[in-house]
Amino acid sequence: MTMAITLAVDCMGGDHGAAVTLPATFDFLRKDVACAAILVGREEVLRPYLGSALAEFGPRLAIRPAAETVGMDEAVASALRGKKDSSMRVAIDLVKEGLADAAISAGNTGALMAISRFVLKTLPGIDRPAICSILPSARGTTYVLDLGANVDCTPEHLLQFGIMGAMLVSALEHRERPSVGLLNIGEEEIKGSEVVKRAAELLRQSGLNFAGNVEGNDIFKGTTDVVVCDGFVGNVTLKASEGLAQMIGGALKEEFSRNLLTRFAALVALPVLKSFRRRFDHRRYNGASLLGLKGVVVKSHGSADRLAFFCALERAAEAARQKLPEKIALRMAAVSPAPTLCD
Amino acid sequence: MTMAITLAVDCMGGDHGAAVTLPATFDFLRKDVACAAILVGREEVLRPYLGSALAEFGPRLAIRPAAETVGMDEAVASALRGKKDSSMRVAIDLVKEGLADAAISAGNTGALMAISRFVLKTLPGIDRPAICSILPSARGTTYVLDLGANVDCTPEHLLQFGIMGAMLVSALEHRERPSVGLLNIGEEEIKGSEVVKRAAELLRQSGLNFAGNVEGNDIFKGTTDVVVCDGFVGNVTLKASEGLAQMIGGALKEEFSRNLLTRFAALVALPVLKSFRRRFDHRRYNGASLLGLKGVVVKSHGSADRLAFFCALERAAEAARQKLPEKIALRMAAVSPAPTLCD
Numbered sequence: 001m002t003m004a005i006t007l008a009v010d011c012m013g014g015d016h017g018a019a020v021t022l023p024a025t026f027d028f029l030r031k032d033v034a035c036a037a038i039l040v041g042r043e044e045v046l047r048p049y050l051g052s053a054l055a056e057f058g059p060r061l062a063i064r065p066a067a068e069t070v071g072m073d074e075a076v077a078s079a080l081r082g083k084k085d086s087s088m089r090v091a092i093d094l095v096k097e098g099l100a101d102a103a104i105s106a107g108n109t110g111a112l113m114a115i116s117r118f119v120l121k122t123l124p125g126i127d128r129p130a131i132c133s134i135l136p137s138a139r140g141t142t143y144v145l146d147l148g149a150n151v152d153c154t155p156e157h158l159l160q161f162g163i164m165g166a167m168l169v170s171a172l173e174h175r176e177r178p179s180v181g182l183l184n185i186g187e188e189e190i191k192g193s194e195v196v197k198r199a200a201e202l203l204r205q206s207g208l209n210f211a212g213n214v215e216g217n218d219i220f221k222g223t224t225d226v227v228v229c230d231g232f233v234g235n236v237t238l239k240a241s242e243g244l245a246q247m248i249g250g251a252l253k254e255e256f257s258r259n260l261l262t263r264f265a266a267l268v269a270l271p272v273l274k275s276f277r278r279r280f281d282h283r284r285y286n287g288a289s290l291l292g293l294k295g296v297v298v299k300s301h302g303s304a305d306r307l308a309f310f311c312a313l314e315r316a317a318e319a320a321r322q323k324l325p326e327k328i329a330l331r332m333a334a335v336s337p338a339p340t341l342c343d
Numbered sequence: 344m345t346m347a348i349t350l351a352v353d354c355m356g357g358d359h360g361a362a363v364t365l366p367a368t369f370d371f372l373r374k375d376v377a378c379a380a381i382l383v384g385r386e387e388v389l390r391p392y393l394g395s396a397l398a399e400f401g402p403r404l405a406i407r408p409a410a411e412t413v414g415m416d417e418a419v420a421s422a423l424r425g426k427k428d429s430s431m432r433v434a435i436d437l438v439k440e441g442l443a444d445a446a447i448s449a450g451n452t453g454a455l456m457a458i459s460r461f462v463l464k465t466l467p468g469i470d471r472p473a474i475c476s477i478l479p480s481a482r483g484t485t486y487v488l489d490l491g492a493n494v495d496c497t498p499e500h501l502l503q504f505g506i507m508g509a510m511l512v513s514a515l516e517h518r519e520r521p522s523v524g525l526l527n528i529g530e531e532e533i534k535g536s537e538v539v540k541r542a543a544e545l546l547r548q549s550g551l552n553f554a555g556n557v558e559g560n561d562i563f564k565g566t567t568d569v570v571v572c573d574g575f576v577g578n579v580t581l582k583a584s585e586g587l588a589q590m591i592g593g594a595l596k597e598e599f600s601r602n603l604l605t606r607f608a609a610l611v612a613l614p615v616l617k618s619f620r621r622r623f624d625h626r627r628y629n630g631a632s633l634l635g636l637k638g639v640v641v642k643s644h645g646s647a648d649r650l651a652f653f654c655a656l657e658r659a660a661e662a663a664r665q666k667l668p669e670k671i672a673l674r675m676a677a678v679s680p681a682p683t684l685c686d
Contacts, residue, residue, distance in 0.1 A: 138590050148528055151536045185491055185578040193494045193575065216579040217586025232536065233576055235528040236559040240580045241587050243560030247481050248591055248623070255619045262615045269612040272605045276598045280591070 004034045005101045005317045008094040011041035012069040012087040014106025014302045014309070021106065022049040024309035028317070029057050035317055036060040038100055041087040042067065066090040070111045072302060079111035080118060088112060092119045095295040101320035102296035104287075104312055106304050109148065116290055116297045123325060125332035126292035127154075130161050130231070131299065132168055133238060133288045136280050137222030143169050143178075144219060146231040147238055147288065153230040158182065158199035159206060163331050164291040165226035166208050171322035172315060173225070181214030181224035183233060199228075206335050245280070287312030289319060292328065296320045347377045348444045348660045351437035354384035355412040355430040357449025357645045357652070364449065365392040367652035371660070372400050378660055379403040381443055384430040385410060409433040413454045415645060422454035423461060431455060435462045438638040444663035445639035447630075447655055449647050452491065459633050459640045466668060468675035469635035470497075473504050473574070474642065475511055476581060476631040479623050480565030486512050486521075487562060489574040490581055490631065496573040501525065501542035502549060506674050507634040508569035509551050514665035515658060516568070524557030524567035526576060538573075546571075549678050588623070630655030632662060635671065639663045 007028075011021040018041060025037050036059070039046055043065050053061055068086040070079040083089060088107050094100040096119050105112050109131070117129055132145035145161050146153070153161075162180045169178035182200050196213075203210040211224045216237065219227050229237070252273075256266035266273070282301075286308035290297040296319045300312035350371075354364040361384060368380050379402070382389055386408050396404055411429040413422040426432060431450050437443040439462050448455050452474070460472055475488035488504050489496070496504075505523045512521035525543050539556075546553040554567045559580065562570050572580070595616075599609035609616070625644075629651035633640040639662045643655035 136590075138593065151528070183579055185494070185575055186582075216582030216584070217589070219583055220586035220590040229579070232528055233579055236526055236572070236576055236580055237583045239529075239559030240562050241559070241583055243563035244584050244587055245591070246560070247479075247563040248588070250481065251622055252619055255615045255622075256612075258615075258618075265612040265615050269599075269608040269615075272598045272601075272608050272612075275601075276595055279594055279598070 003321050004036065005032075005320045006036040006038060006099070007313060007316055007320075008038045008040060008064075008091040008100035008103045009313070010087045010091040010103065010105035010107055011039050011046055012066075012107070014300060014304055015072070016303075016305070017041075018046050018049045020304060020306055020309050022046065022053070024306045024313060026053050026057070027306065027310045028313040029060055032314070032317060036062070038062045038064050038091075038094060040064045040066050040091045040094070042069070064090060064094065070107050072108050074108055074111060076108075076110045076114045079108065080114045089115050089119070092116055092295075092297065095297070096120055102298060102316040104298045104300060104316045106300035106302050106309060106312075109299055112297065112299055113290060116293050116295070120293045120295040120297070122292050123294055123329045123332060126160055126164070126328070127157055128160075129290055129292035130164060131288050132165055132291055134285045135219060135238070135241065136285060137220050139222030141173075141285070142219050142222055142227055143225060144227045144229070144234055144238065145291065146229065146234050148231045148235040150231040153195065155195055155198035155202050158195070158228050158230070159202040159335075160292065160332070161228045162203050162206065162208055162210070162226065163335060164328050165228060167324060167328045167331055168289055168291060168319070169225045171319050171324045171327065175225060177209040178225035179209045179211045180226040180228060181211045181218060183219075183227050183229035184213040184215065186215050195230075203228075242282075245282075283308035284311055287315035289315070289324075291324075294325055296324055346664050347379065348375075348663045349379040349381060349442070350656060350659055350663075351381045351383055351407075351434040351443035351446045352656070353430045353434040353446065353448035353450055354382050354389055355409075355450070357643060357647055358415070359646075359648070360384075361389050361392045363647060363649055363652050365389060365396070367649045367656060369396050369400070370649065370653045371656040372403055375657070375660060379405070381405045381407050381434075381437060383407045383409050383434045383437070385412070407433060407437065413450050415451050417451055417454060419451075419453045419457045422451065423457045432458050432462070435459055435638075435640065438640070439463055445641060445659040447641045447643060447652075447659045449643035449645050449652060449655075452642055455640065455642055456633060459636050459638070463636045463638040463640070465635050466637055466672045466675060469503055469507070469671070470500060471503075472633055472635035473507060474631050475508055475634055477628045478562060478581070478584065479628060480563050482565030484516075484628065485562050485565055485570055486568060487570045487572070487577055487581065488634065489572065489577050491574045491578040493574040496538065498538055498541035498545050501538070501571050501573070502545040502678075503635065503675070504571045505546050505549065505551055505553070505569065506678060507671050508571060510667060510671045510674055511632055511634060511662070512568045514662050514667045514670065518568060520552040521568035522552045522554045523569040523571060524554045524561060526562075526570050526572035527556040527558065529558050542571075588625075626651035627654055630658035632658070632667075634667075637668055639667055
């Protein structure tokens with residue numbers, strides 16, 4: 001039996017707000033019948049999307065009003081200090097108070113990270129939380145972190161990312177000893193900075209299933225389950241990949257709609273193209289985890305649609321069910337003496 | 344009239360050696376009838392691929408024997424110090440001696456960079472040479488540097504990369520004031536490291552057509568002509584992009600060859616797929632420039648085929664014809680007082 005989990009859903013975040021977050025939450029409650037959800041947001045905005053949901057889900061669905069909304073481009077400081085009754089803040093408060101097991105938001109990443117960190121605090125041994133995204137690979141999926149929260153990282157941070165990433169894969173993919181790779185460059189003469197070299201040593205001593213250095217192409221080859229890098233490299237790589245995929249998709253569309261003949265070809269090839277698209281459907285990979293916090297927080301892509309937001313809800317529930325923060329804390333306790341002993 | 348240019352071709356480098364480098368060089372000489380080439384390598388290896396080329400091209404084709412070859416995985420130190428008669432070294436020596444206007448090699452990147460730097464030296468004001476690659480974008484091409492030569496960069500290095508990249512685009516694309524973007528991340532709270540912030544200031548004062556920060560996806564959108572980043576980020580991004588493109592290409596192939604029906608669809612869609620493939624044919628982007636040296640050196644991909652190596656030869660000839668090193672030196676002289684005045 002799946003354990004009952006309550007999700008606190010920031011219903012106001014993202015490009016589409018309640019129009020996406022509510023239907024997706026209802027889909028989730030229908031699928032995961034043991035779970036419950038607390039919808040957080042402005043009641044008058046949520047109301048039109050409720051339909052008969054309150055009747056349908058009974059005690060599994062609640063509304064928690066929150067008067068304010070964090071803007072997608074709002075400054076972090078203003079969101080953190082100025083909006084104590086924002087839907088994002090209230091959703092995270094619910095986790096802190098133990099009324100929810102996980103918070104999900106499609107809002108402003110910087111604000112979500114700052115508020116989560118401020119309200120929930122980091123786990124013992126974790127200096128900085130990280131954002132871990134899931135990318136498709138030739139073999140399935142690759143978990144990459146950090147993706148933007150930490151620009152300048154020490155070797156110890158990269159070690160912590162490795163531990164958190166491995167625990168996340170264990171929780172979401174139910175893999176015992178996920179392999180961890182350290183993102184580096186190939187040129188022999190210049191193999192990585194001092195930080196990366198030292199991080200490799202720490203990872204080697206960590207007891208993780210550390211596979212050594214990997215290169216950029218290994219992310220999509222699926223060489224390791226987890227790829228660790230600093231937030232600058234991770235963010236640039238993720239966005240470049242998104243840009244490339246968009247360019248390729250756009251070009252494919254353009255070529256197939258060039259004239260009558262190519263349109264006919266598209267018609268014939270439609271089932272193939274659909275199956276191809278399904279394979280890399282970015283919606284299925286939605287739901288980045290904010291790791292290292294005393295609580296589960298999942299960030300959905302701002303442009304997420306109903307299916308994408310549903311996938312993020314599933315990830316949040318599974319991470320909470322697997323008690324991810326506790327597992328990271330345990331692993332940190334087991335490994336954290338090592339770095340201090342080494343120096 | 345195009346100016347006569349002599350290329351020194353390292354015929355032994357790359358995965359295919361003379362089997363690719365010689366036919367490609369002959370293609371080039373046929374197309375660019377004012378140019379000449381010096382084939383560098385072991386005579387007995389080159390001989391079988393010569394055919395009637397010596398007769399066909401007359402004084403435009405010469406052979407310069409070189410007894411040694413730098414291995415694709417050979418340590419840089421061994422290539423640099425131990426092999427003074429390698430085809431790579433001799434090709435670069437020819438540029439140094441003024442007997443050739445540019446050197447091209449498909450060999451070991453690290454060795455090529457080290458030997459070029461040792462033999463040719465860097466231009467005044469340039470601390471470190473950089474490698475600049477060309478990537479396809481939705482609008483044409485984007486020049487990205489550095490791609491692996493420099494892991495830890497100062498703001499001044501990034502400024503120099505910007506200048507060198509802009510001069511390269513001017514030379515190869517004949518654009519007057521190419522736009523330059525600085526690769527950064529989007530999160531407001533954590534916008535870039537101190538190095539990147541300071542580099543933006545320097546670029547703003549440089550007189551270049553500086554467009555400010557760009558993100559990973561801008562590379563493929565073609566937001567700016569040049570994208571500047573440190574060699575670690577550039578290398579990872581390039582390799583991740585290669586990996587993603589490969590994964591997508593592989594999946595497309597797989598989907599179309601799944602069964603008889605999809606194979607029929609592939610047949611119908613063939614002209615479209617071919618035109619699609621041509622658009623992103625990585626061979627057309629072959630030929631990375633080693634910039635900041637007192638001479639033109641172009642690195643071909645190791646796996647380059649005849650067309651790809653031909654494209655690298657064209658780029659080398661054009662860079663030499665446009666006197667790229669002199670242009671970089673002039674631009675550096677105009678801008679270099681600025682950074683020292685600022686501090």
